[in-house]
Amino acid sequence: MREYLLTLCVTAAVTYLLTGPVRKFAIAAGAMPQIRARDVHREPTPRLGGIAMFGGLCAGLVVASQLTNIGELFTLSDEPRALLSGAGLIWLLGVLDDKWGVDALVKLGGQMIAAGVMVLQGLTILWVPVPGVGNVALTPLQGTLLTVALVVITINAVNFVDGLDGLASGMVCIAAVAFFMYAYRLWYGYGIEAAAPATLFAAVLMGMCLGFLPHNMHPARIFMGDSGSMLIGLVLAAGAVSITGQVDPDVMVEHAGSVRSAVHSMVPVYMPLLLPLTIIAVPVADLVLAIVRRTWNGQSPFAADRGHLHHRLLEIGHSHSRAVLIMYFWSALIAFGAVAFSVKSSSLAIVLAIVLLCAVGLVVLLLPRFTPRVPRWAEAIVPPRYRRSGHVPDGGEPAPDGPADSLADSPEEGGTSADGSSEQAPESAKSEATGASEADREPALAGLSGATAIGERQRFALRRNIDKRS
Numbered sequence: 001m002r003e004y005l006l007t008l009c010v011t012a013a014v015t016y017l018l019t020g021p022v023r024k025f026a027i028a029a030g031a032m033p034q035i036r037a038r039d040v041h042r043e044p045t046p047r048l049g050g051i052a053m054f055g056g057l058c059a060g061l062v063v064a065s066q067l068t069n070i071g072e073l074f075t076l077s078d079e080p081r082a083l084l085s086g087a088g089l090i091w092l093l094g095v096l097d098d099k100w101g102v103d104a105l106v107k108l109g110g111q112m113i114a115a116g117v118m119v120l121q122g123l124t125i126l127w128v129p130v131p132g133v134g135n136v137a138l139t140p141l142q143g144t145l146l147t148v149a150l151v152v153i154t155i156n157a158v159n160f161v162d163g164l165d166g167l168a169s170g171m172v173c174i175a176a177v178a179f180f181m182y183a184y185r186l187w188y189g190y191g192i193e194a195a196a197p198a199t200l201f202a203a204v205l206m207g208m209c210l211g212f213l214p215h216n217m218h219p220a221r222i223f224m225g226d227s228g229s230m231l232i233g234l235v236l237a238a239g240a241v242s243i244t245g246q247v248d249p250d251v252m253v254e255h256a257g258s259v260r261s262a263v264h265s266m267v268p269v270y271m272p273l274l275l276p277l278t279i280i281a282v283p284v285a286d287l288v289l290a291i292v293r294r295t296w297n298g299q300s301p302f303a304a305d306r307g308h309l310h311h312r313l314l315e316i317g318h319s320h321s322r323a324v325l326i327m328y329f330w331s332a333l334i335a336f337g338a339v340a341f342s343v344k345s346s347s348l349a350i351v352l353a354i355v356l357l358c359a360v361g362l363v364v365l366l367l368p369r370f371t372p373r374v375p376r377w378a379e380a381i382v383p384p385r386y387r388r389s390g391h392v393p394d395g396g397e398p399a400p401d402g403p404a405d406s407l408a409d410s411p412e413e414g415g416t417s418a419d420g421s422s423e424q425a426p427e428s429a430k431s432e433a434t435g436a437s438e439a440d441r442e443p444a445l446a447g448l449s450g451a452t453a454i455g456e457r458q459r460f461a462l463r464r465n466i467d468k469r470s
Contacts, residue, residue: 128146158283
């Protein structure tokens, strides 16, 4: 465990330290695209954060190769080398897309090539445990197709959910923690050495996300871009492929002492079929809904829009930070619930806890639909939006929680409305509609300076031409 923690810390530290110089390089290289109609941020922000994340990945693998126990993986298995090869290809494709833009079909082809490179080096699904049937061996063609499909789906699911500050990196970090717990238990709890590469991949992935999150939390100073989202999606998929195709279900049966214990012990074996899906359940659901929505409307499945789950959370009244936390909550509930079920599948307490947390999540999700009345004596301890004396904008919507949320979610600063249409009213008209002068708005923006690449946010917010859309 100490070697995994050391690998995680080194990966996180290298990613964190590289993000600052990478941000300056992205600004100098002009990797700051104009704000599009579907974006929720209000200022051009540099991309190419995937460069720092790839540096952290390389550093983590190099350090792991020099350790006593983990280092044996690099001599006994080709999976770490396969991961690095596929990650290099997908990272290079993402960098090109962040700087110049790459066609969606070209990106899809590049993702398939990166997955194929990993398959050629041994990172593939060899067999699939099927409940009620047993261990089903796959032909090389079947294993290749299934591996490529899993890698491509995971990459695009993570890429689709990368729409809010800190959302993709945080959700993947939660998934990596759950996956690490599961893989580590298979290795040390059941003595399955085939789970060791997946454990290493999960530790490195945690370090990449944790090192990048401080720079990417709202308001983000840099975006990971496709170079980062596709990279962490591929690393997550590589761990899922490794543990699904290498774990032999017969090993579990040997540890069982009775028929009942054999049934219970087989649950962790069949979990490789479910865990890769549960840890990315929310991104995959967003991906499926986006494809169905776009094809139903006669659009291309690769056409961008503002109908993702995080966009809908903003539309119903959640702030930027709260929408991210809600997505975190559901991802953690599904991922850790699956891991807990694999440990003790017959426990009624686990089922009741999951049901209770689901109820709590639904209440928080629907909270903007209600307008609670807070007593006068409790107004000092609640957010401003719940105070009777607080400012309520025109239209009856409660005021945002703070300056950062008002800047990120309100269309009055030249953003987009809930339906994706552009708000292009002049500054004078907006001042008359809200009854606020320039001096009244300056204190709310003063605390947000320095959060983006171009300097003070206050100076930019008063001068930006809101008609520049792509």
